Amino acid sequence: MKKLLFLFLLLPGFISAQVSVKDSAVSCFMLSVNGAFQLPGGNLAKRFGYNAAIGLNAVYKTRRNFFYAAQWSYMFGDQLKEDSILKDISTSDGFVIDQEGTYAQVRLFERGTHISLMAGKLFPVLAPNPNCGLLVMGGIGWLQHRIRIDDVGNRAPQLRDDYKKGYDRLTGGAALTEFVGYWYMGNSRFVNFYAGIECTQAMTRSLRSWDFDRQAADTAWRTDLLYGFRLGWVIPFYKRAPKDYYYY
Numbered sequence: 001m002k003k004l005l006f007l008f009l010l011l012p013g014f015i016s017a018q019v020s021v022k023d024s025a026v027s028c029f030m031l032s033v034n035g036a037f038q039l040p041g042g043n044l045a046k047r048f049g050y051n052a053a054i055g056l057n058a059v060y061k062t063r064r065n066f067f068y069a070a071q072w073s074y075m076f077g078d079q080l081k082e083d084s085i086l087k088d089i090s091t092s093d094g095f096v097i098d099q100e101g102t103y104a105q106v107r108l109f110e111r112g113t114h115i116s117l118m119a120g121k122l123f124p125v126l127a128p129n130p131n132c133g134l135l136v137m138g139g140i141g142w143l144q145h146r147i148r149i150d151d152v153g154n155r156a157p158q159l160r161d162d163y164k165k166g167y168d169r170l171t172g173g174a175a176l177t178e179f180v181g182y183w184y185m186g187n188s189r190f191v192n193f194y195a196g197i198e199c200t201q202a203m204t205r206s207l208r209s210w211d212f213d214r215q216a217a218d219t220a221w222r223t224d225l226l227y228g229f230r231l232g233w234v235i236p237f238y239k240r241a242p243k244d245y246y247y248y
Contacts, residue, residue: 022187025063025130026238032057034232036073036198041225043204044145047169048110049079055114057232065122065130067137075112075145083108085147085167085213089158098155105152106159114200114226116141116177131185135194137178143202143224144172166212171222173204185236192234200226 036053055073086106090096098104120137127133146168151159159167181196202225206218 021131021185022129025065025124026061027063028061028236028238030057030059030061030192030234030236032059032194032232032234034073034194034230036228036230038075038198038226038228041227042201043222044224044226045081047080047082047147048077048145049081051075051077051079051110051112053112053114053228053230055230055232059234061122061131065124065133067118067120067122067135069118069137069139071114071116071118071139071141073114075110075114077110078108080108080110080147082147082169085169086149086159088213096151096156096158099157100155104156104159106156107150107152109148109150110145111148112143112145114141114143114175114177116175118177118179120179122183126182129185129187132183134180135183135196136180139177141175141177142172143175143200143204143226144170144207145224146170163212165208166210168208169211169218170207171204171224172207173202173222173224175200175202175224179230181230185234189236192236193232194234195229195231198226198228198230200224202226 034055038051038053040048053073053075055071057069057071059069061067095103096106116139118137118139122133122135124130124133149159149164149168177200179196179198181194183194185192204222204224210217
């Protein structure tokens with residue numbers, strides 16, 4: 001986060017050209033805050049249900065409407081299908097006993113991270129200016145996900161530190177991502193956004209050496225898929241061109 005803030009402060013220093021968004025295609029750096037709703041597929045659908053995601057993008061757009069972006073996305077949800085991971089340390093009623101001999105409050109969630117480098121092209125279709133239109137992008141990156149085990153109050157010694165890692169199913173691998181949507185860059189610096197469909201295909205495997213509940217190492221490769229809708233707000237960095245007419 002400190003590096004992103006440092007980049008945010010440096011960007012205005014790279015801005016030199018004065019541009020008019022409504023008259024011609026412009027080149028500039030941009031930062032984006034975005035959110036997504038996603039549905040899993042492949043092996044991922046056997047572990048989780050739908051999830052949400054929030055993300056940050058650093059984007060560079062050229063005058064020829066080529067896009068280059070670095071994207072970070074944080075995934076979260078509570079729709080677990082693989083929810084029996086604690087069965088060996090639970091009572092017959094499904095409760096974990098804490099250090100005081102009472103029922104611990106243990107909750108399970110989905111958590112994940114997706115990092116990717118993207119490139120693509122803007123096609124000015126149904127565009128009010130040359131900087132708007134259909135955006136098509138693709139890229140490569142890393143997808144990682146796990147089951148977050150939340151022991152409220154940290155009262156169960158069976159789920160502390162390295163013991164918890166034996167149950168969390170931490171998984172990761174290389175991923176391909178495609179995006180198709182509409183990019184809008186308005187005359188106002190604050191009215192800029194994009195929205196579209198995003199798909200990810202990842203080849204992943206367990207990043208843990210041993211699963212405690214299975215009493216075995218998980219060495220199988222997985223095909224994890226994500227299909228979602230992503231919406232983002234964009235902040236461009238450029239100097240506006242002066243007005244053509246001045247009144248005194």
